[in-house]
Amino acid sequence: MITLNINGEQVQANEGDTILEAAKKANISVPHLCYMEGLENYGGCGLCVVEVEGERNPTRACVREVAPGMKVLTNTSKVRAIRKTVVELLLSNHPQDCFTCVRNQNCQLLDAASELGVRSLRLNNIVEKRDLDTTSVSITRDPNKCILCSRCIRMCNDVQKVGAIDFSNRGFELEVCTFGGEGLGKSECVNCGQCIHVCPVGAIYERSAINDVWAAIDDPNKHVVVQEAPAVRAALGEELGLPPGTLVAGKMHAALKKLGFDTVFDTNFSADLTIMEEGSELVKRITTGGVLPMFTSCCPGWIKFIEEFYPDLLPHLSSCKSPQQMFGALAKTYFPRVANLKPENIVSVSIMPCTAKKFEAQRPEMNASGYRDVDYVLTTRELAAMIRQAGIDLASLPDVQAEELMGSYTGAATIFGVTGGVMEAALRSAYKLITGTELENIDLVPLRGMKGIRTAKVKVGDLEVNVAVAHGLGNARELMDEVRAGKSPYHFIEIMACPGGCVGGGGQPIGYDMAIRATRGEALYKEDKSLPARRSHQNPAVQKLYKDYLEKPLGEKSHHLLHTKYTPRDAEITGTK
Amino acid sequence: MTSAVKEKMSGVFAGHKNAKKDALIPILQETQACFGYLPDEAMREIATFLKTTPGAVFGVASFYAMFRFRPTAKQRITVCRGTACHVRGGPRILEEVENVLKIKDGQMTADGEYSIEEAACFGSCALAPVMVINERVYGRMTPVKVREILGKKG
Numbered sequence: 001m002i003t004l005n006i007n008g009e010q011v012q013a014n015e016g017d018t019i020l021e022a023a024k025k026a027n028i029s030v031p032h033l034c035y036m037e038g039l040e041n042y043g044g045c046g047l048c049v050v051e052v053e054g055e056r057n058p059t060r061a062c063v064r065e066v067a068p069g070m071k072v073l074t075n076t077s078k079v080r081a082i083r084k085t086v087v088e089l090l091l092s093n094h095p096q097d098c099f100t101c102v103r104n105q106n107c108q109l110l111d112a113a114s115e116l117g118v119r120s121l122r123l124n125n126i127v128e129k130r131d132l133d134t135t136s137v138s139i140t141r142d143p144n145k146c147i148l149c150s151r152c153i154r155m156c157n158d159v160q161k162v163g164a165i166d167f168s169n170r171g172f173e174l175e176v177c178t179f180g181g182e183g184l185g186k187s188e189c190v191n192c193g194q195c196i197h198v199c200p201v202g203a204i205y206e207r208s209a210i211n212d213v214w215a216a217i218d219d220p221n222k223h224v225v226v227q228e229a230p231a232v233r234a235a236l237g238e239e240l241g242l243p244p245g246t247l248v249a250g251k252m253h254a255a256l257k258k259l260g261f262d263t264v265f266d267t268n269f270s271a272d273l274t275i276m277e278e279g280s281e282l283v284k285r286i287t288t289g290g291v292l293p294m295f296t297s298c299c300p301g302w303i304k305f306i307e308e309f310y311p312d313l314l315p316h317l318s319s320c321k322s323p324q325q326m327f328g329a330l331a332k333t334y335f336p337r338v339a340n341l342k343p344e345n346i347v348s349v350s351i352m353p354c355t356a357k358k359f360e361a362q363r364p365e366m367n368a369s370g371y372r373d374v375d376y377v378l379t380t381r382e383l384a385a386m387i388r389q390a391g392i393d394l395a396s397l398p399d400v401q402a403e404e405l406m407g408s409y410t411g412a413a414t415i416f417g418v419t420g421g422v423m424e425a426a427l428r429s430a431y432k433l434i435t436g437t438e439l440e441n442i443d444l445v446p447l448r449g450m451k452g453i454r455t456a457k458v459k460v461g462d463l464e465v466n467v468a469v470a471h472g473l474g475n476a477r478e479l480m481d482e483v484r485a486g487k488s489p490y491h492f493i494e495i496m497a498c499p500g501g502c503v504g505g506g507g508q509p510i511g512y513d514m515a516i517r518a519t520r521g522e523a524l525y526k527e528d529k530s531l532p533a534r535r536s537h538q539n540p541a542v543q544k545l546y547k548d549y550l551e552k553p554l555g556e557k558s559h560h561l562l563h564t565k566y567t568p569r570d571a572e573i574t575g576t577k
Numbered sequence: 578m579t580s581a582v583k584e585k586m587s588g589v590f591a592g593h594k595n596a597k598k599d600a601l602i603p604i605l606q607e608t609q610a611c612f613g614y615l616p617d618e619a620m621r622e623i624a625t626f627l628k629t630t631p632g633a634v635f636g637v638a639s640f641y642a643m644f645r646f647r648p649t650a651k652q653r654i655t656v657c658r659g660t661a662c663h664v665r666g667g668p669r670i671l672e673e674v675e676n677v678l679k680i681k682d683g684q685m686t687a688d689g690e691y692s693i694e695e696a697a698c699f700g701s702c703a704l705a706p707v708m709v710i711n712e713r714v715y716g717r718m719t720p721v722k723v724r725e726i727l728g729k730k731g
Contacts, residue, residue, distance in 0.1 A: 164632065
């Protein structure tokens with residue numbers, strides 16, 4: 001323990017703490033921009049300057065370590081002046097289109113200017129116009145708004161261990177870009193969108209489908225069908241001002257109806273369907289000597305990641321499509337048959353917590369229905385924007401259920417949205433498939449929580465099934481390196497690209513606060529507990545689908561509509577930064 | 578990766594067994610010496626070899642002016658525009674080079690044989706005006722000497 005003095009108060013800190021961290025423990029907040037909890041300290045922006053007694057020059061609190069007896073002042077006239085100057089310098093090089101910027105309600109540069117009392121700009125505004133990077137279907141980058149804080153670089157390299165972006169050039173030419181400046185769409189970017197969550201300004205944001213969806217809704221010749229991922233219902237309320245973790249499943253359906261979608265279904269239906277197919281596939285691999293460990297395949301960020309960095313392990317991936325894509329294939333085959341509609345008049349929209357889903361929907365092979373299975377993907381944030389545009393007050397809406405045909409779901413489906421949820425759902429059904437009896441204690445608590453990698457051994461009849469769960473691609477690498485080395489002891493591995501799982505996806509309310517992500521996860525476990533059916537194979541709509549249309553899991557129709565192939569890509573990187 | 582690039586790169590890597598990241602700049606220099614510039618493929622090979630990302634390799638390479646990302650001319654002509662050279666007729670030398678080669682400063686001839694650049698100062702002020710072709714320094718230049726030297730190389 002180290003004792004230091006901050007602003008006249010004695011403060012206790014650990015050895016190795018920075019001044020900023022020590023101050024936080026004592027509820028003293030030091031202004032900052034490039035610092036972010038969970039990322040390595042960079043010390044680049046200069047906003048966190050503080051004075052240390054006995055030292056002539058101020059020091060940057062986010063990188064300076066505490067020392068016993070240190071006397072720190074965080075609020076002198078000198079540091080106030082420096083901080084204002086730093087903000088003025090940043091603003092002198094920043095586009096002045098706050099009125100139209102996508103982050104104008106949630107911009108940390110704007111907050112800094114406001115909190116530090118910057119009331120005049122002494123410097124002329126000079127912005128060299130750089131082109132937007134629109135090479136990716138998921139994420140757009142605006143290098144003009146970038147303040148070079150490097151949070152996105154640290155997230156992509158150190159946390160996600162993808163490394164698609166880095167600094168290049170120097171001085172006034174310094175910029176964040178991909179290898180060779182070719183653009184995200186031509187790089188090993190997996191579209192996870194975690195960079196969006198850490199960007200303090202509007203330099204990175206999702207490619208918007210809002211106008212396309214309004215056009216479809218307004219088109220009287222089109223029947224617009226919508227599905228929503230589990231994680232959306234745990235965060236849509238938060239995005240619209242309700243406390244984090246407020247479950248708004250019913251209100252979400254009601255809002256979609258009010259927005260003008262013709263049929264409101266639910267991705268949770270196809271999550272249950274995914275379990276039927278994937279559970280059967282797992283049992284088949286275990287009993288007939290198939291490739292093990294099997295990996296889950298519902299996360300498109302993870303899919304692109306394994307295609308880029310571990311293409312040799314592709315045979316381990318389940319051949320099942322994600323719930324979004326299984327739904328899409330059925331939305332233009334099964335649904336129009338039952339509803340007596342023409343598939344070419346159906347527009348298939350999904351609401352996702354995810355930016356990678358926009359990439360997934362555009363993958364060339366995702367057209368098993370004979371049409372594009374999913375036409376447009378909206379993030380949770382985009383849906384909230386549409387709700388605001390329509391003047392709908394979400395909190396006042398009654399709870400509405402999704403239409404049963406492709407909207408009934410069990411508790412197993414809804415926990416798909418949180419890390420460990422897919423694994424838990426799969427085991428609840430695999431148990432029945434293998435033993436013929438129901439797993440009684442279906443709350444598989446060891447699979448829950450926010451620890452990066454969690455493992456469990458589950459007794460299923462005579463078999464002991466060894467499973468692992470990882471979230472965040474940095475953690476995925478650990479498990480993949482183990483598999484590559486031939487040392488993996490598991491039968492089944494669940495990977496979610498985003499820290500926290502889909503509740504922390506690139507399309508969710510902006511922020512990298514793991515406590516908030518955990519709270520959203522809790523909302524899903526709560527919904528699970530409240531539902532009458534909690535095992536995927538007990539979903540009556542899924543049973544009806546097999547009886548009336550698919551016949552059986554892994555059958556010919558399933559194979560054609562619900563399973564897929566993967567594409568090795570040429571990143572060939574074996575290491576990380 | 579084409580096998581030609583892979584082969585040349587394994588030659589470069591052979592001199593850096595068990596290299597760590599601090600070998601990056603020497604490896605980049607040797608790679609550029611090999612190819613005349615840094616091909617994308619070669620940079621990706623370097624990233625794999627040093628167990629880092631292509632972005633990191635590109636970040637370091639793009640920081641330094643000496644690394645090039647496009648093939649350079651066989652004869653790179655650099656005319657000095659420093660103070661001493663300027664005062665002793667540097668601009669007239671540049672003009673003559675442009676006339677003889679029929680390209681402007683910053684361009685390369687269509688056959689990839691010649692390119693023209695300017696430099697701020699070579700530090701050979703006693704030999705002003707100075708023109709450099711690849712590594713070779715030509716001092717006390719005159720327009721006549723430009724025609725002679727380039728004629729010889731033409």
